[in-house]
Amino acid sequence: MKTHRNTKARFVFLLPAAVWVLTFTIFPLVYSLYLSVHKVETKMNVSREKVPMLDASGNPVLDAKGNPRTKIKINREKISTWTNIGFTNFKRLAEDPQVHSAIKVTSIFVLVAVPSQLVLGILLALLFNQRLWARSFLRAVMLLPIFATPLAVGYLFFTIFYEEGGPLGFLGVPFLSHPDWALFSVILVDIWQWTPFCFLVFLAALQGIPNELMEAAKMESKSKWGLFANIIFPMLTPTIVIVLLLRLAEAIKLFDIPFALTGGGPGVATQSMSFLAFRTGLRYFDLGYASAMSYCLLIIVMIIVTLFFRKLRQSYA
Amino acid sequence: MVGAFWYGDIVPNGYAFPIDDFMTTGEYPQWSYDSMPQSLKTLHTWEGVGYGVLNDGDGQVLYYRRDALANPEWRADFKKEYGYSMPVPPKTWQQMLDISNYFNGKNWDSNDPDPDSGTVLHLKVGEQGHYHFQSLSASFAITPGPELDQHHNVYWFDPTNMKPLINSPGHVAALEFLQELHKTGPSAQVGWSLGEAWDYFLRGKSVFVFSWGDVGSLCQDTSRSKIQGVCASSILPSSDTYYDHKDKKFVKTTNPVKVGNTTGGSWHGVISNYSANPEATYSLLSLMAIKPASIWLAQNGWTGVDPGFTYQFLEPQGEAGLGEYLDAGWSEADVKDYLKAYYETFFADTFLPYLRIPGSFEYWDILDKNLSATMSGEISPKQALDNTAKTWEQITDRLGRDQQLGYYQSAIGYK
Numbered sequence: 001m002k003t004h005r006n007t008k009a010r011f012v013f014l015l016p017a018a019v020w021v022l023t024f025t026i027f028p029l030v031y032s033l034y035l036s037v038h039k040v041e042t043k044m045n046v047s048r049e050k051v052p053m054l055d056a057s058g059n060p061v062l063d064a065k066g067n068p069r070t071k072i073k074i075n076r077e078k079i080s081t082w083t084n085i086g087f088t089n090f091k092r093l094a095e096d097p098q099v100h101s102a103i104k105v106t107s108i109f110v111l112v113a114v115p116s117q118l119v120l121g122i123l124l125a126l127l128f129n130q131r132l133w134a135r136s137f138l139r140a141v142m143l144l145p146i147f148a149t150p151l152a153v154g155y156l157f158f159t160i161f162y163e164e165g166g167p168l169g170f171l172g173v174p175f176l177s178h179p180d181w182a183l184f185s186v187i188l189v190d191i192w193q194w195t196p197f198c199f200l201v202f203l204a205a206l207q208g209i210p211n212e213l214m215e216a217a218k219m220e221s222k223s224k225w226g227l228f229a230n231i232i233f234p235m236l237t238p239t240i241v242i243v244l245l246l247r248l249a250e251a252i253k254l255f256d257i258p259f260a261l262t263g264g265g266p267g268v269a270t271q272s273m274s275f276l277a278f279r280t281g282l283r284y285f286d287l288g289y290a291s292a293m294s295y296c297l298l299i300i301v302m303i304i305v306t307l308f309f310r311k312l313r314q315s316y317a
Numbered sequence: 318m319v320g321a322f323w324y325g326d327i328v329p330n331g332y333a334f335p336i337d338d339f340m341t342t343g344e345y346p347q348w349s350y351d352s353m354p355q356s357l358k359t360l361h362t363w364e365g366v367g368y369g370v371l372n373d374g375d376g377q378v379l380y381y382r383r384d385a386l387a388n389p390e391w392r393a394d395f396k397k398e399y400g401y402s403m404p405v406p407p408k409t410w411q412q413m414l415d416i417s418n419y420f421n422g423k424n425w426d427s428n429d430p431d432p433d434s435g436t437v438l439h440l441k442v443g444e445q446g447h448y449h450f451q452s453l454s455a456s457f458a459i460t461p462g463p464e465l466d467q468h469h470n471v472y473w474f475d476p477t478n479m480k481p482l483i484n485s486p487g488h489v490a491a492l493e494f495l496q497e498l499h500k501t502g503p504s505a506q507v508g509w510s511l512g513e514a515w516d517y518f519l520r521g522k523s524v525f526v527f528s529w530g531d532v533g534s535l536c537q538d539t540s541r542s543k544i545q546g547v548c549a550s551s552i553l554p555s556s557d558t559y560y561d562h563k564d565k566k567f568v569k570t571t572n573p574v575k576v577g578n579t580t581g582g583s584w585h586g587v588i589s590n591y592s593a594n595p596e597a598t599y600s601l602l603s604l605m606a607i608k609p610a611s612i613w614l615a616q617n618g619w620t621g622v623d624p625g626f627t628y629q630f631l632e633p634q635g636e637a638g639l640g641e642y643l644d645a646g647w648s649e650a651d652v653k654d655y656l657k658a659y660y661e662t663f664f665a666d667t668f669l670p671y672l673r674i675p676g677s678f679e680y681w682d683i684l685d686k687n688l689s690a691t692m693s694g695e696i697s698p699k700q701a702l703d704n705t706a707k708t709w710e711q712i713t714d715r716l717g718r719d720q721q722l723g724y725y726q727s728a729i730g731y732k
Contacts, residue, residue, distance in 0.1 A: 044331030046590050074334070074590050097704070098686075163505030164517070176508035179695050265442030266507050267690025284679040285326075 036089050036291035038082045045077040089292035099293065101268045102276040108183060109272065110251045113190045117247060118240065120191065121198025126228075128199070129206045143200060145193045154260025157189045161261075179269035182262045186270050189257050194250075198243050205239040206232070238316060245308045252301050273297050318372070320582025321360035322677040325724055327587070328363040329675065334588035337367045339599045348606040352626045354663040356579050360671060364727065368587050370602035371611065374625015375581025377452040378658040379413070379527045380518065380536075381406055383549035383650065385425050386416070395419050406551035409573060410453065410494060413525065413554050417501040420524045428521040428543050435501030437523040439514035442689035447681055448580045450688050452527060453498075454491030455576045455669035456555035458482070460562045465670075465730055468563035472670050473680075474709075476731040479722045481709045483684065484702035486567065487560025492691060492698035494556075499692055507693045519544060527553055529581055530615070530623025533655040537647045538618050546648040550658040552665070553578070577665025583625070612637060616645040624659055634660045674724040676716050683708045 050070040053061040060068040093099050128139055145153070160167055161175035168175070175185045209232065217231040254272040258264055264271035264279075271279075273293060281290030319327065327333045339345060348371055350358045361369030385391060386405045395403045399415050407413040417435030426433045440446040455472060462469030467477050474481055482488070499506070502523060506514060511528070518526040519535055519542040526532060535541055536548030555573035560566075586602035588595045604610060614622035615629050628636040631653065642652040672680065687701035696704070713721050725731075 042330065044590060046331050072595055074592065074595065076331075076590060163508070164503055164513075174504060174507075177505050177693060178507075179690075179693050182508070262508065263441055263443035263510075265686070265689045266693030267442060267695050268686050269690075269693070269695065271686075279682070283682065284676070286679075 032291040032294060035288050036295055037084060037086060038288055039085050040287055041081045041083075043079045043081075045079060047075045048072050049075065085288070089289045090296075092289060093292055093296055098268060098271070098276055099273075099296075102271050102273045105183065105268070105270060106252060106254060106272045106274075109187055109190070109254055110248060113187045113194075114244065114247045114251050116187075116191050117195045117198045118244060120195045121202050121243070122236070122240075124195070124199040125202035125206050126232075128203055139203075143196045146196050146200075148193065150193065150256035151260050153189060153193055154257045157185070157192075157257075158261050161185055176262055177266060179266050182266060182270050186254075186258050186261060189261060190251070190254070193257075194247060198247065201239060201243050202236065205236050209235050238312065241308060241312045245305060245312070248304055248308070249301055252297065252304070318584045319369070319587045320584055321369070321375075321579070321671060322582065322673060322681070323587075324360075324363055324368070325674040325677050325728070328368060329724070332590055333363075333368045334590050334592060334595050335366045335368055336370065336588065336599060339596070339603075340367065345600050346603040346607045348603055348611075352628060354625065356577060356663050356668060357583060357625050360579060360583050360673070361585060370586045370599070371606040371626060372585035372602075372614075373583055373622045374579075374629075374659070374663065375529055375583040375623060376578050376625065376659065376662045377448065377527050377529060377553060377580045378533075378655075378662055379406060379525065379551050379553050380532050381549050381551070382426070382521075382524050382544065382547055383654075384547040385420060385524050386549075388425075391420075391425065406549065407554050409557045410456070410498075410554045411557050414494070414498055414501070417498060417525055421501040425524070426521040433521070434503055434517070434523040436498050436525040436527075437502045437509075437514045437517045438495075438499060438506050438526075439509050439511050439528070440499070440507050440689065440692050441510045442686055443682075444510040445581075446692070447685040447688050449527070450492065450495060450684070451669060452553055452578050452580045453495055454488055455578060456553075456559060456573060457491035457494065458485055458487035458560055459576060459667065459669065460559060461574045461576075461667045468561075470667065470670070471562070471729065471731075473672050473729075474713075474725055476722075476726050476729065479713050479718050479725060481706040482562070483709065484699070484706040485560055485562065487562075488702055489699050490558070490560070490567070491556070492688070492702060496692065496698065507689070516541070530625075530655075530659060531618050531621060533618075533651065533658075534616060534623075535618030536651060537645075541618075546651060548648070548651050550651075550654045552658050552661040574667045575661065575665050576667045576669055577662045578669040579663070579671055580669065584621070608636075612641065613645075616642060616647070624656065625663055629656070630660050631656050670729040673728040674721055676712055676721075679712055680709055683712070 049072070051073045053069040053071045055061050063069050124142065128135060128142075132138065148156075158176070163169055163174060163177060174181050176182050213231070217227055221227050221230065253274050255274040255278065258270040258272060258275055262270040264275050274297065277290045277293040277297070280286050280293060324333075340349070350361065350367060350371075353361065353371060353374075357374055361367060361371070386403060392403050395416070398419060403416055404412050407416055413436075419435075420433065421435035422432050424430065424432050438446070438449055440449070459472050460469050465471065467475060471482060473483065503517065506517075509517075511531075514526060515528065515532055515535060517523055518532065521543045533548065533550055537545050539545055542548070552575050555576055557571070557573055558567050558569050559573070561568050586598075586605075588598045588602070592598050605614070608628040611622070611626060612629055614620045615624040624630070626635075631637050631639055631642075635656070637656075639649065639652070643649060684705050687696070687705045690696045691698050691701040
């Protein structure tokens with residue numbers, strides 16, 4: 001009897017999480033997969049009829065001559081046609097120059113931004129792990145970018161990079177009007193926003209290394225590089241893999257910053273995969289193709305995540 | 318509020334509510350499609366049925382600095398350098414480029430000590446850059462003629478088969494020209510949307526901008542503008558050379574035709590078929606369409622509403638009195654130029670056809686991205702327009718060529 005009650009209680013406690021996952025993860029996944037192999041066309045059949053106009057109490061409203069007023073009621077019948085088109089949308093991905101460009105932009109962004117954030121994060125963590133003037137204050141300031149909304153950050157940097165009279169205008173750098181510089185600007189803003197996150201996690205990991213171990217290591221090795229390479233870095237490796245994984249998964253979904261900063265341009269120079277999927281789905285209303293793009297992105301992320309988890313398990317072993 | 322280019326997506330699919338019956342009841346504020354030029358009326362109706370309520374008239378005209386172009390010293394110097402008198406306003410794009418080149422880099426405006434520009438453009442991708450190209454390229458790429466047929470007065474597609482015309486030699490020449498014009502303005506404008514470009518002109522930093530009616534009314538807003546009284550306007554120049562689609566060759570002309578346009582969205586209210594109270598919606602929209610509201614909206618730049626209706630044009634072409642604008646704080650010289658420019662633009666005999674078919678936004682967005690890539694130097698004009706044409710073919714095939722052809726023919730009046 002007790003066992004039965006425990007089973008029921010477990011079920012009740014698990015139910016919200018299960019509903020959450022089913023509603024917000026499984027259903028969208030299945031629905032978008034279904035969308036990606038269909039062409040969806042939506043039309044509305046409309047008829048109109050005149051009905052009596054009623055006041056709040058349900059009585060007929062009369063016009064100046066005392067006749068009942070009428071209003072138009074619109075009867076709608078929404079007709080959605082779902083045509084199975086197989087893998088046509090996935091084939092389009094292979095032939096679409098916009099997709100190729102978006103993959104290139106996303107790859108460059110990920111390969112430059114994420115390692116930069118990690119390296120800078122480690123360097124800052126090493127710096128802040130020592131005695132430092134006003135360390136607490138500086139650490140708090142360092143963390144501020146994390147709390148800003150990426151969209152707002154994009155607009156903020158739009159004013160900073162403004163080439164005619166902006167605060168960096170004197171440099172004469174075409175931050176937003178040259179394709180290469182525009183991508184560099186997007187990367188720079190992302191590094192500015194997310195390096196503090198890496199720094200924070202690495203600092204916590206550094207502070208978790210036992211003092212005894214560090215003291216003993218210092219006696220063994222007089223070179224700071226040796227200390228870092230032989231003791232600190234191996235100890236940090238699991239954390240680095242986790243941070244790398246989190247940042248990779250986030251960076252591949254790049255959207256907010258180019259949306260606000262460059263609009264994906266000039267041309268398609270900063271149009272990421274997520275941005276392209278957004279425009280395809282919610283501007284062209286080509287939902288099937290946008291779903292196929294999103295699935296493509298999901299598969300790439302899944303492969304990376306799987307590889308990194310494998311690496312993580314190995315590093316723990 | 319919808320842009321006229323939405324019609325191909327919303328009307329055939331049953332999302333828009335027809336308003337002709339409301340207009341005849343006499344129960345609502347009275348306005349009429351007859352208050353619009355035919356060019357704008359077309360954008361508010363679909364297959365003869367009215368859907369849109371008058372609000373905003375979009376079209377691009379040329380704005381120029383009256384003081385700079387009238388200055389005798391600059392004029393003499395220009396004549397010495399270019400061998401002809403500076404025409405005011407320029408009649409051809411080629412003359413405008415010369416003038417723009419001449420003024421670019423000189424400190425001809427006394428508002429600051431820095432060098433000023435020739436022409437400012439709004440070229441940011443995903444914004445309004447492609448509209449610049451549409452308006453400018455019309456007189457390069459349209460073969461003028463008395464009727465609209467397969468080769469004359471067409472711009473977007475061949476009306477017999479939906480093959481794109483966007484990469485025709487005329488369009489390519491226009492894009493090459495736009496690149497040259499871009500060099501006479503700040504290079505940062507590749508990343509500029511409307512606000513930045515307009516602000517640049519209003520601060521007295523460029524001789525020319527070609528854009529919507531907002532600029533003319535914002536010129537009068539002295540909290541933003543340093544150029545009230547010297548903000549002149551005219552219908553857009555034309556190219557002295559156009560492409561003949563029939564004979565497949567360029568034609569040089571000494572008397573280029575003026576090409577009108579309704580470039581933009583002409584944003585206006587359309588009642589959704591999801592409306593629970595279409596009567597109340599129409600009542601509000603029509604209230605905003607009658608003269609007192611409509612003229613006030615057009616007189617104030619921040620509203621985003623631009624002129625285009627008979628009661629906004631000055632007498633004798635329209636019904637508005639000059640005093641109405643002067644009382645609203647307008648400069649007399651500016652408003653006369655401004656409304657004449659819009660009248661000529663909307664009533665021109667040769668016209669840039671408006672793209673109103675399903676997927677219009679997608680067609681334009683593809684064009685926009687390729688234009689932006691060209692203006693930033695990534696790809697050549699020919700490559701950009703070839704890429705555009707190729708993608709347009711794919712869009713047309715995906716949406717259904719026959720359906721698209723039917724809507725296109727109907728939209729441009731091809732018989």
